[in-house]
Amino acid sequence: xxxxxxxxxxxxxxxxxxxxxxxxxxxxxxxxxxxxxxxxxxxxxxxxxxxxxxxxxxxxxxxxxxxxxxxxxxxxxxxxxxxxxxxxxxxxxxxxxxxxxxxxxxxxxxxxxxxxxxxxxxxxxxxxxxxxxxxxxxxxxxxxxxxxxxxxxxxxxxxxxxxxxxxxxxxxxxxxxxxxxxxxxxxxxxxxxxxxxxxxxxxxxxxxxxxxxxxxxxxxxxxxxxxxxxxxxxxxxxxxxxxxxxxxxxxxxxxxxxxxxxxxxxxxxxxxxxxxxxxxxxxxxxxxxxxxxxxxxxxxxxxxxxxxxxxxxxxxxxxxxxxxxxxxxxxx
Amino acid sequence: xxxxxxxxxxxxxxxxxxxxxxxxxxxxxxxxxxxxxxxxxxxxxxxxxxxxxxxxxxxxxxxxxxxxxxxxxxxxxxxxxxxxxxxxxxxxxxxxxxxxxxxxxxxxxxxxxxxxxxxxxxxxxxxxxxxxxxxxxxxxxxxxxxxxxxxxxxxxxxxxxxxxxxxxxxxxxxxxxxxxxxxxxxxxxxxxxxxxxxxxxxxxxxxxxxxxxxxxxxxxxxxxxxxxxxxxxxxxxxxxxxxxxxxxxxxxxxxxxxxxxxxxxxxxxxxxxxxxxxxxxxxxxxxxxxxxxxxxxxxxxxxxxxxxxxxxxxxxxxxxxxxxxxxxxxxx
DNA sequence: TTGTACGCGTTATCAG
DNA sequence: CTGATAACGCGTACAA
Numbered sequence: 001x002x003x004x005x006x007x008x009x010x011x012x013x014x015x016x017x018x019x020x021x022x023x024x025x026x027x028x029x030x031x032x033x034x035x036x037x038x039x040x041x042x043x044x045x046x047x048x049x050x051x052x053x054x055x056x057x058x059x060x061x062x063x064x065x066x067x068x069x070x071x072x073x074x075x076x077x078x079x080x081x082x083x084x085x086x087x088x089x090x091x092x093x094x095x096x097x098x099x100x101x102x103x104x105x106x107x108x109x110x111x112x113x114x115x116x117x118x119x120x121x122x123x124x125x126x127x128x129x130x131x132x133x134x135x136x137x138x139x140x141x142x143x144x145x146x147x148x149x150x151x152x153x154x155x156x157x158x159x160x161x162x163x164x165x166x167x168x169x170x171x172x173x174x175x176x177x178x179x180x181x182x183x184x185x186x187x188x189x190x191x192x193x194x195x196x197x198x199x200x201x202x203x204x205x206x207x208x209x210x211x212x213x214x215x216x217x218x219x220x221x222x223x224x225x226x227x228x229x230x231x232x233x234x235x236x237x238x239x240x241x242x243x244x245x246x247x248x249x250x251x252x253x254x255x256x257x258x259x260x261x262x263x264x265x266x267x268x269x270x271x272x273x274x275x276x277x278x279x280x281x282x283x284x285x286x287x288x289x290x291x292x293x294x295x296x297x298x299x300x301x302x303x304x305x306x307x308x309x310x311x312x313x314x315x316x317x318x319x320x321x322x323x324x325x326x327x328x329x330x331x332x
Numbered sequence: 333x334x335x336x337x338x339x340x341x342x343x344x345x346x347x348x349x350x351x352x353x354x355x356x357x358x359x360x361x362x363x364x365x366x367x368x369x370x371x372x373x374x375x376x377x378x379x380x381x382x383x384x385x386x387x388x389x390x391x392x393x394x395x396x397x398x399x400x401x402x403x404x405x406x407x408x409x410x411x412x413x414x415x416x417x418x419x420x421x422x423x424x425x426x427x428x429x430x431x432x433x434x435x436x437x438x439x440x441x442x443x444x445x446x447x448x449x450x451x452x453x454x455x456x457x458x459x460x461x462x463x464x465x466x467x468x469x470x471x472x473x474x475x476x477x478x479x480x481x482x483x484x485x486x487x488x489x490x491x492x493x494x495x496x497x498x499x500x501x502x503x504x505x506x507x508x509x510x511x512x513x514x515x516x517x518x519x520x521x522x523x524x525x526x527x528x529x530x531x532x533x534x535x536x537x538x539x540x541x542x543x544x545x546x547x548x549x550x551x552x553x554x555x556x557x558x559x560x561x562x563x564x565x566x567x568x569x570x571x572x573x574x575x576x577x578x579x580x581x582x583x584x585x586x587x588x589x590x591x592x593x594x595x596x597x598x599x600x601x602x603x604x605x606x607x608x609x610x611x612x613x614x615x616x617x618x619x620x621x622x623x624x625x626x627x628x629x630x631x632x633x634x635x636x637x638x639x640x641x642x643x644x645x646x647x648x649x650x651x652x653x654x655x656x657x658x659x660x661x662x663x664x
Numbered sequence: 665t666t667g668t669a670c671g672c673g674t675t676a677t678c679a680g
Numbered sequence: 681c682t683g684a685t686a687a688c689g690c691g692t693a694c695a696a
Contacts, residue, residue, distance in 0.1 A: 002472055003392075005673055016683045021675060032681065047468075052448045053389050054673035057688050060335075062385065078410065085431075094449075096428060099417075116384045117426075136379075256615040278612075283588040285617040337689055348667045353691055364665065386689035389672050668695075672688105679684080 004046045013042035024050060056118065064094045065306055066114035068107060070125040070149070070193075072099040075249045075278050076295060077125065080147065083299025084123060091307055093120075102188065104129025111137075121306040126151050128192060143309035147302050149194050150319060158319050159302050163195055164202030166291045166324040170245050170273040171206040173289070177332055179243035179271055182207065183218030183234065185227060185255070186247030196221065199247050199275065215241075227254040235262075235270075243271035243332065249278050252288070271332040275324075286330030294322050336378045345374035356382060388450065396426045397638055398446035400439060402457040402480070402525075404431040407581045407610050408627060409457065412479065415631025416455060423639055425452075434520065436461025443469075453638040458483050460524060475641035479634050481526050482651060490651050491634050495527055496534030498623045498656040502577045502605040503538040505621070509664055511575040511603055514539065515550030515566065517559060517587070518579030528553060531579050531607065547573075559586040567594075567602075575603035575664065581610050584620070603664040607656075618662030626654050 006024075010017045015035060022031065023039045042048070056062045067084060069077040081097055088095055096114065100107035104127045111133060114122060121143035126134065134154045137144050150158035167184070174182050184203045186196045200219065207214045218241045220230050231254075234240060246252035252274035264270050266286055274281070277292035305316055338356075342349045347367060354363065355371045374380070388394045399416060401409040417427055428446065432439035436459045443465060446454060453475035458466065466486045469476050482490035499516070506514050516535045518528045532551065539546045550573045552562050563586075566572060578584035584606035596602050598618055606613070609624035637648055 003673095007673080017673090018675080018677095018684080019682060022682090025675080035682080049444065049448050051389075051450060051673050053385060053394065053450045054688090055675075057383075057385050057389050057673080057690095058675050060688075072414070082404070094428060094445075096426060112381065113426075116381050118383060118385045253611070253615065256612075260615055260617070260619070279585070280588075280610075280612040280616070283585065283592055284612070284615075285592070287592070335689095339689080349690080350668080350692075351666055354666090357691080367665080383689055386672090387691075389674090389689080390691050392672075666696085668693100670692090670694105672690090674688085676687085677685085680682085 004048050005051065006048075008046055009039065009042045009048050012046060013038040015039065060118075061120055062118050063092060064096060064117070064119045065121045065123060065310075066096050066098065066110075066117075066119040068098045068100050068110050068114070068122070068124045070100050070107075070127055071102050072097075073250060074276070076148070076276055076293060079295040080299040080302070083296045084303045087300050087303035088307070093307065100125075100127055102127055108133060115142075120310045121145075123147055123302050123306055125149060128194070143306055145302050145306045145309070147298065152194075155318055157305060157316050159298050159305070160319065160321055161195075161293050161298075161324055162321045163198035164205065166275050166293075167199045167202030167245065168206045169324060169326040170275065170291050171203055171210075173273065173326055173328065173332060174243045174245070174271060175206075175210055175212070177243075177267075177271065179332075180212055181215070181218070181239060181241045182212065182243045182245070183215075183241035184220070184245040184247060185230070185251050186221045187224055187251055188221065196247060203245060224250055224254060227251065228258055231255065231258045235264075241270075243267075243273075246272065246274040249274065249276040252276070252278065256284075266331050273332050277327060281327070282329060284331075289329045289332040290327050292325045292327055294325070298322055336380050337383070338380075340378055341371065341374045341380050344378060345370040347371065392450075393452055394450050395424060396428060396449070396451045397453045397455060397642075398428050398430065398442075398449075398451040400430045400432050400442050400446070400454070400456045402432055402439075402459055403434050404429075405582060406608070408480070408608050408625060411627035412631040412634070415628045416635045419632050419635035420639070425639065432457075432459055434459055440465060447474075452642045453477075455479055455634050455638055457481060460526070475638055477634050477638050477641070479630065484526075487650055489637060489648050491630050491637070492651065492653055493527075493625045493630075493656055494653040495530035495656075496537065498607050498625075499531045499534030499577065500538045501656060501658040502607065502623050503535055503542075505605065505658055505660065505664060506575045506577070506603060507538075507542055507544070509575075509599075509603065511664075512544055513547070513550070513571060513573045514544065514575045514577070515547070515573035516552070516577040516579060517562070517583050518553045519556055519583055520553065528579060535577060556582055556586060559583065560590055563587065563590045567596075573602075575599075575605075578604065578606040581606065581608040584608070584610065588616075598663050605664050609659060613659070614661060616663075621661045621664040622659050624657045624659055626657070630654055 006017050006020050010020050020039055085095055098110040107127045108130050123145050125148045126146050128151050131154060134151060138156055144156055146156050146158040150160060188196050204214060222230055246255055266272055273289045275291045277290045281288040281290050338349050338352050342352045352371055413429055420427055430442040439459045440462050455477050457480045458478050460483050463486060466483060470488055476488055478488050478490040482492060520528050536546060554562055578587055598604055605621045607623045609622045613620040613622050
């Protein structure tokens with residue numbers, strides 16, 4: 001690859017490097033017309049492209065932000081990433097996306113790597129497993145924003161769903177439709193993920209508030225691969241749940257897989273609501289009732305916030321909750 | 333952000349910068365034990381992180397490759413990206429993903445930007461609209477690989493599906509199941525995308541080979557937003573198609589949307605096959621028959637190839653076709 | 665075994 | 681209006 005530098009342009013145009021640099025940075029307040037033209041021509045002829053790496057080194061800024069998602073398999077992650085990217089693009093920032101796979105060590109590795117790459121800021125869906133590291137970044141006043149989850153004891157601005165309300169909306173709708181034996185399945189057993197905890201709490205609270213029985217057997221936190229078995233056991237009992245809340249899109253898929261394999265009719269045999277609005281929800285037979293997160297807004301706010309922080313401004317409260325929306329369709 | 337450099341470490345450990353550099357690059361063939369320990373300690377205490385930007389500038393290599401997809405909305409794109417990322421990760425390479433949105437100007441802008449960022453190579457789902465630029469890169473011997481599509485007259489290695497065969501498999505299955513009036517819908521009208529053309533060609537050829545009537549009215553290339561209307565017109569005719577091939581996942585979604593809105597029964601009223609295997613295909617009622625691309629393999633090969641090229645090796649033919657697979661389910 | 669000096673491509677400062 | 685010159689942080693001959 002021919003690598004033509006500023007020096008080449010300078011020589012070609014018979015000026016010095018600094019003059020070329022000024023031209024490139026639009027500082028031609030005092031630049032001669034003919035000099036300008038000569039440089040322009042030289043750039044054109046040589047096909048010169050500035051080396052952003054060198055510029056970054058000098059300016060100590062890469063116009064790049066790092067995004068670390070806990071689990072890229074969730075539709076929510078990709079939707080939010082898109083929103084972040086859209087918004088960053090407007091400010092000529094780029095993003096590097098990494099997938100921590102719900103693994104704190106991977107997350108740590110990525111954080112260190114992105115810092116080494118001199119990204120100007122970080123948006124993280126935290127696994128929660130690197131508290132010391134989070135704190136260090138915060139203390140260093142490094143621009144960082146949490147998304148989807150917060151971490152107890154770490155004062156980093158967090159953009160989150162009102163998770164309790166999400167479950168609450170779902171359960172209230174189940175009740176409204178006449179269901180009484182209501183269950184819930186979530187993922188992420190091993191990790192202490194606040195999202196899951198809050199959703200389960202909202203679920204239990206709403207059940208209690210309506211004096212409905214709460215069977216622990218019908219509230220499961222499982223690895224994805226355990227879900228089929230667990231459903232089998234849950235539904236073959238004497239009084240199986242009539243309605244099931246899927247804690248996220250991955251759980252929803254598993255439930256639908258089970259439903260299909262066992263010819264269960266929805267909502268006659270089993271009513272279903274899923275948290276996270278997936279693309280096929282409205283196409284499915286029957287169309288799926290879901291609780292949607294305002295993904296675009298959340299991503300946008302994360303991007304706005306990180307860009308503000310990078311500029312040294314800092315105007316947000318530490319926690320910002322977004323409202324979920326119940327989208328009533330046919331599965332409940 | 334505290335920015336601790338090699339110099340700080342060197343001072344802290346009472347050695348020179350180069351000794352620290354050697355330590356970092358594991359060249360301690362001739363390094364004193366105690367020196368090693370002092371450096372280690374200094375790095376630990378100061379929390380030193382090497383500045384990759386500076387290193388890249390010196391080494392003229394960023395361990396980063398750029399990926400430009402034509403349209404990120406296709407499930408195929410995200411699946412392939414994941415495969416690429418997986419594979420690059422093994423070689424400690426990072427990827428920067430950009431979405432050209434089927435817009436050649438955006439594509440051009442991204443190519444230039446990624447070059448300016450000194451990425452070591454480029455994997456592109458080409459829009460086909462920047463032939464001169466492609467040629468320039470090729471001539472400069474810059475590491476580049478095309479994916480999903482090829483560009484006529486540009487000798488860049490291309491990793492593609494055997495698109496004719498994909499349609500062919502679908503049509504053959506339609507015929508085997510007794511359907512005779514068969515239609516097809518694709519997207520990307522404006523652009524001269526080879527993928528679309530090849531799929532339509534395969535469709536027509538197979539129809540011809542089986543002496544079936546080929547109604548041009550039943551072969552449509554449309555913008556996504558036009559599909560609903562077009563389906564309306566197509567299906568209200570006297571002898572509407574009994575079977576429909578969706579040229580990609582976006583078309584499939586539109587067809588399913590229409591089907592649901594008009595209570596059309598699948599496959600009784602209309603048989604459907606989609607090219608691209610989407611996640612919900614097996615969950616859907618009825619489960620959707622699809623033609624799957626070997627997305628993981630394709631992404632993996634793209635990554636392998638670009639990494640080889642970056643190392644100066646170059647061992648692949650210019651065009652590599654992958655075999656599609658018909659996955660028979662219930663929609664046909 | 666360790667230190668010195670220079671180069672990578674750019675920008676900033678300050679003379680001229 | 682333009683051009684030296686010195687950083688930026690790191691890698692690497694070459695010297696010591």
